[in-house]
Amino acid sequence: MPSSKSLLREDNKLSEEIEMGCLPQQLSKIRFLLSTFMVSSSSNLWKNLETCTNNQFTGHLQIAATSGETWSLHFFLGRAIGDSGGVHQVRRWRRQISRYCHHLEKDNENLFSTNDMQSGNYRHVERLVKSQRITREQALAVIQGSMIEVLFDIVRLEELTNLGQGNVLVYTRHPVMSPATSNTPLVLLKLEYLWGEVAQTWNAWSTQGLAERSPNLAPRINLPEELQKTVSAQAYRKLVYTLNGERTLRDVAVKVEQDLLLLTRSLISYCRKGIIIFTEIGDLSSDTDMVTEIRRGPLLSNSRSDASSQSKPTTSGEKKQLIAYIDDNQLDSQTMGLIIGQSGYDYISIREPMQALSTLLKHRPSLIFLDLVMPIANGYEVCAQFRRVSLFKDTPIIILTSSDGVVDRVRAKMVGSSGFLPKPISNEKVVEVLRKYLPTPVHETTTETPTDSLQTNNLAHT
Numbered sequence: 139m140p141s142s143k144s145l146l147r148e149d150n151k152l153s154e155e156i157e158m159g160c161l162p163q164q165l166s167k168i169r170f171l172l173s174t175f176m177v178s179s180s181s182n183l184w185k186n187l188e189t190c191t192n193n194q195f196t197g198h199l200q201i202a203a204t205s206g207e208t209w210s211l212h213f214f215l216g217r218a219i220g221d222s223g224g225v226h227q228v229r230r231w232r233r234q235i236s237r238y239c240h241h242l243e244k245d246n247e248n249l250f251s252t253n254d255m256q257s258g259n260y261r262h263v264e265r266l267v268k269s270q271r272i273t274r275e276q277a278l279a280v281i282q283g284s285m286i287e288v289l290f291d292i293v294r295l296e297e298l299t300n301l302g303q304g305n306v307l308v309y310t311r312h313p314v315m316s317p318a319t320s321n322t323p324l325v326l327l328k329l330e331y332l333w334g335e336v337a338q339t340w341n342a343w344s345t346q347g348l349a350e351r352s353p354n355l356a357p358r359i360n361l362p363e364e365l366q367k368t369v370s371a372q373a374y375r376k377l378v379y380t381l382n383g384e385r386t387l388r389d390v391a392v393k394v395e396q397d398l399l400l401l402t403r404s405l406i407s408y409c410r411k412g413i414i415i416f417t418e419i420g421d422l423s424s425d426t427d428m429v430t431e432i433r434r435g436p437l438l439s440n441s442r443s444d445a446s447s448q449s450k451p452t453t454s455g456e457k458k459q460l461i462a463y464i465d466d467n468q469l470d471s472q473t474m475g476l477i478i479g480q481s482g483y484d485y486i487s488i489r490e491p492m493q494a495l496s497t498l499l500k501h502r503p504s505l506i507f508l509d510l511v512m513p514i515a516n517g518y519e520v521c522a523q524f525r526r527v528s529l530f531k532d533t534p535i536i537i538l539t540s541s542d543g544v545v546d547r548v549r550a551k552m553v554g555s556s557g558f559l560p561k562p563i564s565n566e567k568v569v570e571v572l573r574k575y576l577p578t579p580v581h582e583t584t585t586e587t588p589t590d591s592l593q594t595n596n597l598a599h600t
Contacts, residue, residue, distance in 0.1 A: 197313040203305040217326040220260030234280040355416035358383030465509035510539035525554035534575040
């Protein structure tokens, strides 16, 4: 896991390369991603992104759907620097602020100006960095998260169009050299990383049969009486508050700190029964106050799990132990979340390496699972970094890998790893680790399918 300084060094290096006119050539890697994941190699989006990169384009690439939805991707000398537009532009930006700039969550000041709506979010975060309200690393995370959402929405529409189910998309490049882009921007994003994240997310989303469901839809309880029959009274109250039809799937996922795919899959079974429905909603106004608040606790589980937990009442001041898993693989994160949730623990999944340490410092997990192979830094480096922090000196850190060799185990031991877990992830092995390192016994649960149970962090109404 890279430190903040290493991330800045990489970003500064990119800035220097652009200023010298030697843009890194990584397009072959992106073509590999196109062939690896379920994104059409004839993608018009990719062709336009490739053109912008090859031509060191400065300006914005406008993508317009026949339905009226329009996005703009902003570039500086072939590097992505931000985005604007889309059906939920303000919601999208506020989600990123909630995820990466927690201290601004309850800031009542209008953080978004009319100019931001038109010129792109890089102007917004640039202003916040210059006023020292956020760091450059936070600015990078905010813009990166926003662009991944935008690219996913465009890929989704384009793939549906290829199947004869979507809108026709029109791409137009608008070159510009305005004061906003006359100097090297604070943030320059790597197209290779953005496309890799989007391709992997779309692959997971579509293979789960969710291609026709937009994450911009809002879940709402349609048959409250039926829902009451399947969950506990406490879970029902939380669901009524959270799934009120005023938050999109993406909004809910951020509020409960849960992987979007895992959340959506868990709601689908209720959607098929008509208990929960997905509806279209509008965007927020730019002057809406930040009110996001994060708390832990189960959002939704089946009645059998609720009954089991209620038979063992929690004493005053007692709370569930939190387990963290750091892995860029979305499907592995989902599998781990289901196992840990059904074992009676709170769970937090971290897929953005640059946010791992700050997130762990905030939530202080009781145990950390750590994938060995990640795109920016390997598990050995990350483990060594965690061990240098006094808070995690004695925290159990378990490294996961598909390469279970003697050399790997020795290296893991040298960097302070508490244990080694082979992949693929199995329920038996994970539970064995939990029992070994945590004092609280693991609750035995009955067999259930992923769509019947969701153990997640929850925004509770108080």
